[in-house]
Amino acid sequence: MPDFKFETGDIVTLKKPHPCGSRDFEILRTGADFRLKCCGCAHQFMAQRSMVEKNARSLRKMTEVSTKTTSSQG
Numbered sequence: 001m002p003d004f005k006f007e008t009g010d011i012v013t014l015k016k017p018h019p020c021g022s023r024d025f026e027i028l029r030t031g032a033d034f035r036l037k038c039c040g041c042a043h044q045f046m047a048q049r050s051m052v053e054k055n056a057r058s059l060r061k062m063t064e065v066s067t068k069t070t071s072s073q074g
């Protein structure tokens, strides 16, 4: 399992989608519990850090500038 470094402002993709269909969530707060905001419907909720770490598929850093195009499937 990749070791993600979660930071405020990052976009984390979880295995389990939100009821609205989006799997991307913005990290509003880190700690023992994370505060996440759904990128699909803007719903905010708390999630245990262990849950986020367990379900995270990828993490996009807010500071990361995407100059190259990578096509990833699945």
Ligand SMILES: [Zn+2]
Pocket: 018, 019, 020, 021, 022, 038, 039, 040, 041, 042, 043
């Ligand atoms: Zn949602």
